[in-house]
Amino acid sequence: MTDCIFCKIAAKEIPAEVVLETDRALAFRDTNPQAPTHVLVIPKAHHADAAALAQADAGLADEVLKTAHAVAVGDDVAGAGYRIVFNTGPAAGQTVFHVHAHVLGGRELTWPPG
Numbered sequence: 001m002t003d004c005i006f007c008k009i010a011a012k013e014i015p016a017e018v019v020l021e022t023d024r025a026l027a028f029r030d031t032n033p034q035a036p037t038h039v040l041v042i043p044k045a046h047h048a049d050a051a052a053l054a055q056a057d058a059g060l061a062d063e064v065l066k067t068a069h070a071v072a073v074g075d076d077v078a079g080a081g082y083r084i085v086f087n088t089g090p091a092a093g094q095t096v097f098h099v100h101a102h103v104l105g106g107r108e109l110t111w112p113p114g
């Protein structure tokens, strides 16, 4: 997708602080972090949201989730606990329509999130 900022990050056309990369997924730090660990995990292929990701190629959603967990392990927050969030649609706060998992950790995370 030509105008998608996360497609451009996946293509290395714009910079990002990449923390993990697999064949089909990329993890990079959010530029407006809401917690000490705030990493976004995307499939490199463009899918608009979590619903589209769930319908995508076999194993892609799985790869995004496994990468999210690997990020938490790498940032040493997996033991204490962390949160994976897919904002899905405008009412949920989705602003970038290339699906991304937020991986949040490193502080107490309140529930419900508000």
Ligand code: AMP
Residues within 6 Å of the ligand: 005, 016, 028, 029, 030, 031, 032, 033, 040, 087, 093, 094, 095, 096, 097
């Ligand atoms: P959402 O509101 O769920 O769509 O989340 C979009 C997230 O992308 C926000 O937390 C932004 O801070 C983050 N973001 C936007 N542009 C960039 C960028 N170029 N690099 C890293 N994170 C970004």
